[in-house]
Amino acid sequence: MSEKVKSPQATIIVLFLLQLSIGVSLSYSISNSATTDQEPYEAFSFDLHSNEVKNVRGWRYHFGDHPEWAQLNYNDSLWMKLPYSPGVQDKTDGIRWYRAPIFLFGEQDDYDVLALYFRLLGISYEVYWDGELLDHNGHVSQDPSQEIPGGIRKIVKLKREFTTPGRHLLAIRLSRHFKGQTYRIFSTQFGYFSGIQSNIHTHSNLLYWEGGLFLLASLFTLALYLGSHKRSYLLFAVFCFLNLCYTAYGILQYEIDMNTQSFDILLLLFHIGKVLLYSTLNIFFILHFDIPYKHVHVCSSIIVTLVIRFVLGSNLIALSTLYSLALLLYATRYYPSESILSMLGVSIFSFSDIAFLQNIFPGTYLVAGELLFLFCIIFAISKKIRKQDQLHEEAIMKTARMETELLKRHIQPHFIMNTLLSIVSWLSENPKKAALLIHSLANEFRVIHEISSKKEIPLQREIALCESHLRLMGFRKDATYTLTTRNLCQEEAVPPMIFHTLIENALTHAYEPGENGSFTLICEKNKKKIQYTLQNDGSRLKKLKEKSAEQIDEGMGMKYVRARLQESYPHKCQIRYGFKDGNWEVIIVISK
Amino acid sequence: MRILIIEDEKPIADYIVRLCRSILGDKIQSIRTLHTLEQAKAYLIESQIDLCLLDLNLNGENGFELLKSAVSGPFHTIIISAHTEQAIEAFHHGVLDFIPKPFDEERLRIAFERYFDRRKNRDIATRYFSARIGNQHKIILIDDIDYFKSAGNYVEAHLKNGKTELLNKTMDRLGQILPPRFKRIHRSCFVDLSQVYSYRHAGGGKYKIITRSGDSLPLSRQTYKELHDLLNV
Structure with a gap:
């Protein structure tokens, strides 16, 4: 057993550590590259034979505005260097110029032209090639009211005579009064037009794939939710839908020629969406694996996600799945295979992101x-559904067993045989008593048959059954047994044969042969609980007084009572017994 | 004949008494009804009986404890119980009969016939004997016993390991509950036939059996003949 447990736990811990180390190393490498810029500052050169598309590098920039700055021969050596690293953003406004020398070598392609691909480049700009204005995006102006933000993407083709081998200069005149988040100079690409086009197609095709994947998964889990009304499925459907939105945002870039301003709003939505996306993933696992202290975990997982977003940035938000991983590590105690699958899935997801x-x-x-x-998670979901099915089947079986148990308790041979023998013995001595005994027996069987399939019966019925049983046993034992009730709330429902079983137990164990007995059933009810107390005055149990309650072995009858109460009031029921004022009493407390 | 009835339901106990009187009539010297195990244990220490009619489930307590005590006594035990599933085990402990409830006079009569009949007429063989040592009962597996030898009012059970246990039984009552492989070879001796090594004429009209363990046992002339015929067919 212990070995069986050990190996999955080891796997889990390894997975967890792996995920942790990847997260830490990635964030380390990123912070490293952002702070120190050791990359050699090289001019951008391009082989005209090659078919690749490259990011333009070697930018220098300067604030201000002068037409001469577009010229190839202008000396910009005093301009500031723009370090080539992702995430550098310029938050100042006004006009500024960017210059990047470009060295072309080799021979030009006969059929294709070179092109510049501006992606998410800030706002409004003019593109100069060797001093000549090639194109513009929006309207550049020193005056904020005059500035018109342009689109988010632009491809500028270069005439063949412009791209002869040798030194060229790409200059960009740019104004940025609009404070968007989209400004990223590094994403200016240079290459043959067909190459740029095919890059765009590959990327957008991939996005369609991704979108389709999440659309399907979202619909699938939504269907699961509609069928089962389990909130966790709905959350996963929402998670998949948010992923779908995320890809849709990517697709929109390519499909719609969007204005920078409206795109900026979309980008804000995208950032909120991403926080939501990872929060829903965490919450999904909290609900799906029934993690205790749900609300606390939901709140703290959202806080963790937000903290990671604002401290480490949008690119590392996937690290918030560490929260899920920790929870899943906990859940391996109850759902080992499901949580290992989920951990694997989550690790893959956050790592690839x-x-x-x-x-x-x-x-x-x-x-x-x-x-x-998605495969891992859906597999884990299906495994859990299977487990629940099994539990459900077991519950049904248990109810059926309970019913059989009830019938067996009363149709057990020794009860019938002894009663029949009592009838035989009364027949010759006192035929009237024998007839009464037969009637009592018949009545008891009739009632038991009626209630056997019911999960609960009115208390009144139960008491009638007990009285009938006491009458019958009175004939058998040649004694008088009575049942007094106090404070009974007749409309209350109880599982069948609870008190009957307790009385039967008492008759077997508490009374000496021939001893008369009286039972008292007291009901106390308040807003929080109902308490039933069943007392008997049997003399034999008094001998047990020396024994403590724990030492008394519970027989089949008590087990039946416990099982039945547990079924009707799971975890809300308590049974105590012991002596009080010379009487043996069994107390059943049902909290509401 | 002295009878003890142990039954917790008074009407049934009364019924058994009536049936006993009707079947046995004058043969009854005394008849006593008890309702609990404690009473029965106390009574058995003080009083001598010939037959005990015992209900196995008294007031929800397991009567096997009493049964073990009862079968160690010099009297026979007949179980009267509704728990027929316990019949085989009861027979293993050496009870004379098991009467399932409900029963009638006829069934009780058959049980009494078994009591008076010296032949073995039980379907299920006894497997254990109960020997009383002080206040305790020691269970002896019948397979461990080589032979029984009478010793005054008691019977010595000679075990394969060379030990001897004293049983509070008469030879006749033992004969009624022993498995068939035990043969009464002499007025004072039962032997497990599979443990017989040799038998011979010892001279002077006396015959002897030597067991595998090397013990020499008396053999009656009658049994000698029977054995001789059995082995020379």
């Missing part, structure tokens, strides 16, 4: 990672 955003992975790997993630 971080790796993609840090340009470690190409997009294809991201989609593959997401596919694996």
Whole structure:
């Protein structure tokens, strides 16, 4: 047993540590690259034979505005260097110029032209090539009211005569009064037009794939929710839908020629969406694996996600799944295979997300990672559904067993045989008594037959059954047994044959042969609980007085009572017994 | 004949008494009804009886404890119980009969016939004997016993390990509950036939059996003949 437990736990811990180390190393490498810029400051050169698309680097920039700054021969050596690193954002406004020398070598392609691809480049700009204005996006102006923000994407084709081998200069005149978040100079790409086009197609195709994947998963889990009304499925459907939105945002970039201002609003939504996305993933696991202190975990997982977002940034928000991983680690105690699968899925998902955003992975790997993630989670869900089915079946079986147990308790041979023998013995001595005994027996069987399939019966019925049983046993034992009730709330419902079983137990164990007996059933009810006390005055149990209650072995009857109460009032029921004022009493407390 | 009835339901106990009187009539010297195990234990220490009619489930307590005590006594025990599933175990402990409830006079009569009949007429063989040592009962597996030898009012059970246990039984009552492989070879001796090593004429009209363990036992002339015929067929 212990070995069985050990190995999955070891796997889990390894997975967890792996995830942790990846997270830490990634964030470390990023913070490293952002603070120190050791990369050699090289001019951008491009081989005209090559078909690749490259990011333009070697930018210098300067604030102000002068037409000469577009010229190839202008000496910009005193301008500030723009470090090539992602995430550098310029928050100042007004006009500024960017210059990047470009060295072309080799021979030009006969059929294709070179092009510049501006993606998410700030606001309004003019593009100069060797001093000549090629194109503009929006309207550049020193006056904020005159500035018109342009679109988010632009491809500028270069005439063949412009791109002869040798030194060229790309200059950008830019104004940025509009304070958006989209300003990223590094994403200016240079290459042959067909290459840029095919890059765009590959990327958008991948996004469609990704979207389709999450659309399907979202619909699938939504259907699961509609069928089962389990909130966790709905959350996963929402999570998948948010992922779908996330990809839709990517697709929109390509499909719609969007204004920078409206795109900026979309980008804000995207950032909120991403926090939501990872929060829902965490909450999904909290609900799905029935983690205790749900509300606390939901709140703290959201806080953790927000903290990671604002401290480590949007690219590392996937680290918030560490919260899920910790919870899943806990859940392995109850759902070992399901939580290991989920941990694997989550690790893959967050790793591929971080790796993609840090340009470690190409997009294809991201989609593959997401596919694996969805497979793992849906597999884990199906495993859990199977487990629940099994539990459900067991519950049904248990109820059926309970019913059989009830019938067996009363149709057990020794009860019938002894009663029949009593009838035989009374027949010759006192035929009237024998007839009464037969009637009592018949009545008891009739009632038991009626109530056997019921989960609960009115208290009144139960008491009638007890009285009938006492009458019958009185004939058998040649004694008089009575049942007095106090404060009874007749409309109350109880599981069948609870008191009957307790009385039967007492008759067997508490009374000497021939001893008369009296039972008292007291009911106390308040807003919080109902308490039933059943007392008997049997003399034999008084001998047990020396024994403490724990030492008394509970027989089948007591087990039946416990099982039946547990079934009707799970975890809300207590049974105590012991002596009080010379009487043996059994107390059943049902809290509401 | 002295009868003890142990039954916790008074009407049934009365019924058994009536039936006993009707079947046995004058043969009854005394008849006593008790309702609890404690009473029965106390009574058995003080009084001599010939037959005990015992209900196995008295007031929800297991009567097997009493049964073990009862079968160690010099009297026979007949179980009267509704728990027929306990019949086989009861027979293993050496009870004379098991009467399932409900029963009639006829069934009780058959049980009494078994009591008076010296032949073995039980379907299920006894497996254990109960020997009283002080206040305790020691269970002896019948397979461990080589032979029984009478010793005054008691019977010595000679075990395979060479030990001897004293049983509070008469030879006749033992004969009624022993498995068939035990043969009464002499007025004073039962032997497990599979443990017989040799038998011979010892001279002077006396015969002897030597057991595998090397013990020499008396053999009656009658049994000698029977054995001889059995082995020379």
